[in-house]
Amino acid sequence: MNWKNLDATESFELLKAHDRVDLSTAMAGESGAKRVAEYRIPMGCGLVYSYAAKQVDDEILDILQALADEQQLTQKYEELYNGGIVNTGESRMVLHQLCRGQLGKDVFHNGVNKREFFVTQQNRIAEFANKVHNGELLNEKGEKYNTVVQIGIGGSDLGPRALYIALENWARVTGNLKMEAKFISNVDPDDASAVLEKVDIPHAIFIVVSKSGTTLETLTNETFVKNAIKAAGCEVSKHMAAVTSETSPLAGNPEYLDSFYMDDFIGGRYSSSSAVGGAVLSLAFGPEIFARILNGAAEEDKLAKNPNVRENADLLDALIGVYERNVFGYPMTAVLPYSQALSRFPAHLQQLDMESNGKHVNRFGEKLNYQTGPIIYGEPGTNGQHSFYQLLHQGTQIVPMQFVGFRKSQRGDDVEIQGTTSQQKLSANVAAQIVAFATGKNDENPNKVFEGQRPSSIIVGDQLIPETLGALLAHFENKVMFQGFTWNINSFDQEGVQLGKVLANKVLANDTDGALAGYSEMLSIF
């Protein structure tokens, strides 16, 4: 494999030198209609990726293809799913896709077939969840459980929480909500305390989730919860389970109902497909629903193998993002789902993307001379339109946008006003925004001028259901992976979180001087 920096490639030079697309012109009139019709790629589960409103044309697509080829992006993906040590910093394989399906060769570690390992955990979780749902497993009073509470932070929280919120209402109306799920993450005691107040503890299962089994926040909240369980007159052993790696101090705790395993080859931010998402989502919705999410992701993973950028949405989305970051110099991307159910999906993508690609050295530890991962943020539309879109339309900083929309609502409960339903209004707004951002509008009054040239893409699906959610999740994971390959960075470690931990421990040991002592005093820590 040829691992080289972006600025060592010939295609990057071509990309920089090439004329830029005038988006206002390109998206106007017949040219716009043609782009919308042609610049789209089918994704998994009926999703479509439309990049008509991105600053690309056929020639630029050719250069992006050359860049994909030169950086061997799909070959590197193949290397990854065949068990290559792609996480070089930590000398580890990267196997989250293997939770969803076998994309290539069998992958072994210490003689264990890893696909079998993941499936075994899925089956163990399914069995556990089924027992909870059918009443084989009951609490100390012989009563059924009705709530599951995930205790985890970062990757053990954001992804599973976003997926739960994404399907909660769909599950409610389709009869698939088996247990309500809640989440405790922050070390702020007000978080655990407030969540616990609303939990029916005697009928709750708490899942402690930490890959290392040493995450400070999670261990603290574990104790918080244990105290609450005891205070409610219940037995800890009837109310707790763990998701962790087999070698962690949390593994196989005899005090717990059960323990389910992930491994070192799945990073926290990629762990929604593993037992980290599997346990809470299987308990909440049933194992069949979790399996449908995985199937959707697996379908997208397969499409990501295609080396043709015009047919591989994950790959092209990645490359257009690099073009925007390194040629246009745009420092961020907004993720704007027109679906209230995806309200926390941007927060998950924020971790996924920024923790993976917020790096200043390449995979060999050499400092880079170009920009890497962008800042990611977002809120659902139409809410965002009434909030920060003013800056996106008329501010001095161009922010590329990633829209998501669905043709049908999840609940099917709607109202018609002025001749259209809410769902039609929602979709009309996202269509209007894409065109408004791209084409802009002139006016005699400069305060009413929209300069346009704001690039966006949209992923459109029929409805947000387990399969489409899985495909969406995999799309962004694969996009981030391809961008990491293009930038020649390791998207799978996170050394940047260490220094803060070290200094926090110094404060907690009351071993401070200088500024650290000053802040500790200001905050009256001791």
Added chain:
Amino acid sequence: MNWKNLDATESFELLKAHDRVDLSTAMAGESGAKRVAEYRIPMGCGLVYSYAAKQVDDEILDILQALADEQQLTQKYEELYNGGIVNTGESRMVLHQLCRGQLGKDVFHNGVNKREFFVTQQNRIAEFANKVHNGELLNEKGEKYNTVVQIGIGGSDLGPRALYIALENWARVTGNLKMEAKFISNVDPDDASAVLEKVDIPHAIFIVVSKSGTTLETLTNETFVKNAIKAAGCEVSKHMAAVTSETSPLAGNPEYLDSFYMDDFIGGRYSSSSAVGGAVLSLAFGPEIFARILNGAAEEDKLAKNPNVRENADLLDALIGVYERNVFGYPMTAVLPYSQALSRFPAHLQQLDMESNGKHVNRFGEKLNYQTGPIIYGEPGTNGQHSFYQLLHQGTQIVPMQFVGFRKSQRGDDVEIQGTTSQQKLSANVAAQIVAFATGKNDENPNKVFEGQRPSSIIVGDQLIPETLGALLAHFENKVMFQGFTWNINSFDQEGVQLGKVLANKVLANDTDGALAGYSEMLSIF
């Protein structure tokens, strides 16, 4: 008054030419301790603004003072609170501070003393809320109400919602939670449908909030809710109230329990202090608690009059932000509250800041040649540490940070592990992060190098209670105002939201061609 562009000032030239502070050096050792001790400003209600970890020194502070003087920032504030037509684009006064107190002269419009108008609305709301709480006002079955639901979007949603969430747990443990509040905002039918499913409609009051009375999302959701009220066998007239301007179509609806008024001199994103926040928060917590929020804000508003940048946190925070935006070129700011209760506060600030200062023309409609408002985003710590802080520490893009921390939790419910409480751990983490970001760390392994030089400030308070929340709200409102004055833009209009509305209406009228028709078809709108 002398309204001039930033790049027409002498002090901006001085600022650009001045040596930049090496933050890693400045924040190390004794120098760091000294900065933390000295670079702080008392704010309202015992809050402290600490800017030790910003890239300033005494000389730069002198230049920022000169810039404040040259741009007449506190004089312009005086002009604003004395009723000047500061919102020039819409020829309107800007009076949100007047909801909280009389800062200057009496302000009249059409013969009405505006302070008296706002107080009258507060009193009418207080009377209404008291009647609801003490059972004088009952539902059609003679039962007490227990829930209030705000129907609004943008400024009628984000601010009130953020404030409600900020105090909900505090109110719960201090016996001040009179009614639970919920919010419906998005035109996505899944939003209203899902919220309504969890509302006890026979005991709920729905407040329809729209200044203009014409907001599409809000009118749509009003009908959604009316249908639900009828479907629950209840009378609309016993379950709905309005907050709007006196001239709007929603005003004085005889079908409603009551209507409360704001006016055109308060922009949506500044309306939390008006009836827009007043009605829902007075019903949820009682009018005394809402009054305490306003008192906190009023205290901060008074401090913002001080022309000395070393004594006025709102002013200095604004100027440092301009320095970072226009000299360092940082395109965004992260807001990172170490308080789970402030989980939605960044979303409110995102609207407040980006909608106010995301402008490309000055207040006279002339195109600007410099950057204006930054992108704002954020999540609570310590959650963010396990998510996007990797990029903040080691990414290629520097992002200035605004931390918020409190010495005490709201609920006082805590657990001690490894010798420290969760609250201590929370505070230790924010102290550690500030120092880690500023000073960085060298290492033989480049992947473990932290370059430092990441600027941040922190606002520290004793506890998040109504007064401190009000002071915090006013701080950011005033900061945004001072930045707008510095950039010479109108922070109080939002022309940038219009084009999307026009195009969405074309789609809904099925009157499309070109790209707009293409997207409409892709989304199967008709």
